[in-house]
Amino acid sequence: MKILENKAICIVLALALVIAGFIIGGCRSLNSLYSSKVEKVFMTGEDGDGICIENDLAERETAAVNLCTIASKYDGTKKQADGVREAAAELSSASSVADKLEANKNLDTAVESLFNDLLGQQLSASDEKYARSLYTDFNSRNDTISHDPYNRYAAQYNEIIAGFPASLLPVKEAVIFY
Amino acid sequence: MKKILKIWALLVMIISMAVPTAFAGIPEKSQSFYVADYANVISQETENYIVEKNGQLENLCGGQIVVVAVDFLDGMDIEDYAYKVFKEWQIGSAEKNNGVLLLLAIGEDNYWCIQGKGLESEISSGEIDDMLWEYLEEDFASADYDAGVRKFFDKMFVAVSEVYSEGDVTETKSADTGSVLRIILLLIKILVVVIIIVVIIKGTRKNRYDTGGTAERRTDAGRTNRPSARSVIMPRPSRTRSRGTYRTTRPTSGSSSGRTSVSRPSGRGGGGISRGGGAGRRGR
Numbered sequence: 001m002k003i004l005e006n007k008a009i010c011i012v013l014a015l016a017l018v019i020a021g022f023i024i025g026g027c028r029s030l031n032s033l034y035s036s037k038v039e040k041v042f043m044t045g046e047d048g049d050g051i052c053i054e055n056d057l058a059e060r061e062t063a064a065v066n067l068c069t070i071a072s073k074y075d076g077t078k079k080q081a082d083g084v085r086e087a088a089a090e091l092s093s094a095s096s097v098a099d100k101l102e103a104n105k106n107l108d109t110a111v112e113s114l115f116n117d118l119l120g121q122q123l124s125a126s127d128e129k130y131a132r133s134l135y136t137d138f139n140s141r142n143d144t145i146s147h148d149p150y151n152r153y154a155a156q157y158n159e160i161i162a163g164f165p166a167s168l169l170p171v172k173e174a175v176i177f178y
Numbered sequence: 179m180k181k182i183l184k185i186w187a188l189l190v191m192i193i194s195m196a197v198p199t200a201f202a203g204i205p206e207k208s209q210s211f212y213v214a215d216y217a218n219v220i221s222q223e224t225e226n227y228i229v230e231k232n233g234q235l236e237n238l239c240g241g242q243i244v245v246v247a248v249d250f251l252d253g254m255d256i257e258d259y260a261y262k263v264f265k266e267w268q269i270g271s272a273e274k275n276n277g278v279l280l281l282l283a284i285g286e287d288n289y290w291c292i293q294g295k296g297l298e299s300e301i302s303s304g305e306i307d308d309m310l311w312e313y314l315e316e317d318f319a320s321a322d323y324d325a326g327v328r329k330f331f332d333k334m335f336v337a338v339s340e341v342y343s344e345g346d347v348t349e350t351k352s353a354d355t356g357s358v359l360r361i362i363l364l365l366i367k368i369l370v371v372v373i374i375i376v377v378i379i380k381g382t383r384k385n386r387y388d389t390g391g392t393a394e395r396r397t398d399a400g401r402t403n404r405p406s407a408r409s410v411i412m413p414r415p416s417r418t419r420s421r422g423t424y425r426t427t428r429p430t431s432g433s434s435s436g437r438t439s440v441s442r443p444s445g446r447g448g449g450g451i452s453r454g455g456g457a458g459r460r461g462r
Binding site for chain 2: 051129132133134136137139140141143144146147148
């Protein structure tokens with residue numbers, strides 16, 4: 001091809017290939033780092049033992065749904081219970097960490113509203129005991145999430161991608177979960 | 179030159195004293211480790227009791243139940259404070275992560291209890307909340323902190339023991355310890371009397387044999403026909419015999435150190451970790 005006989009064009013093409021290689025290779029490498037280190041900790045735990053944020057979120061969903069079961073016995077809480085079920089379903093179907101974070105916050109708001117409503121009802125002694133226990137479990141999971149090593153890994157990853165030359169690449173930051 | 183060195187040494191000393199510890203505001207571990215009463219609300223008797231019971235628990239499963247009483251939390255959230263204490267002190271065994279921390283903030287009228295990672299599924303935060311409500315809250319509200327701590331500790335001790343015991347572990351109140359000891363002493367006395375009687379009988383028989391008898395019994399065959407002295411004097415306990423209220427005084431089969439039945443607490447953290455969570459005072 002005659003065009004390739006032009007030295008300037010060849011230099012430009014070579015540079016373009018190098019840059020493309022850098023971008024593609026760099027992005028793949030960082031995405032692989034994210035999946036293998038950061039996301040894995042979120043989904044399966046630092047030791048791969050299943051003690052992780054994903055599990056904590058599942059436990060929160062369960063506690064929320066069980067709270068709805070108690071609420072279903074009392075007429076004045078139907079609206080809030082529906083709101084909780086909706087938020088739990090949204091959390092269950094969320095796929096990315098960012099979506100899960102958002103859905104988790106929505107579930108927080110919905111459950112708090114339902115719990116406060118329940119306390120305003122004439123609950124039986126056992127229902128009150130169950131409701132308080134479930135609410136405590138629900139909230140304590142947020143505590144464990146805040147201490148989960150995932151956030152440390154996410155912060156480290158963000159430090160890496162903020163440094164040169166990774167900062168030149170179009171790579172998304174890891175979401176800090178709370 | 180010497181003057182300069184002295185000044186430097188003094189400066190270094192002053193600076194090192196001013197340097198904060200890893201977690202600002204976290205209290206130092208107490209000498210006993212299991213009770214750190216910086217608010218002076220727990221009696222010596224209760225403290226000794228908690229230390230003794232922790233010895234039993236450590237022998238059973240490496241678990242530790244630590245009680246910390248402080249006046250204030252230095253502006254920290256009680257959950258965070260409890261988490262940091264747990265992390266710094268490494269409560270419970272490193273292998274099972276089965277520690278429990280009860281934190282009382284007397285000046286802030288608050289308390290929090292947090293469990294180790296290995297107990298999360300066995301003793302949930304909801305269950306801890308129920309226990310706190312039932313065994314601590316009333317006494318805490320009436321400022322009888324010592325009584326509340328004692329009751330809650332007993333309940334938590336049973337709860338943790340049950341996680342690792344094979345059989346039933348029943349709750350005992352501190353008053354029952356005395357009656358158990360009395361029964362044991364009585365059994366020992368009976369055993370001593372039995373031993374004396376058997377020795378006397380054997381002595382009598384020996385005298386009878388020595389005055390006449392066949393040579394047969396002196397052969398190996400004869401000997402084996404005689405009951406072994408050991409099995410008469412020290413009958414082997416049956417495996418089905420009741421073990422008493424707590425199995426914690428016996429070393430478990432998994433114990434590698436061959437500990438005796440005397441409970442000696444380690445007096446230090448076992449390396450356990452917690453992920454946070456737990457439960458605290460309601461209506462905060």
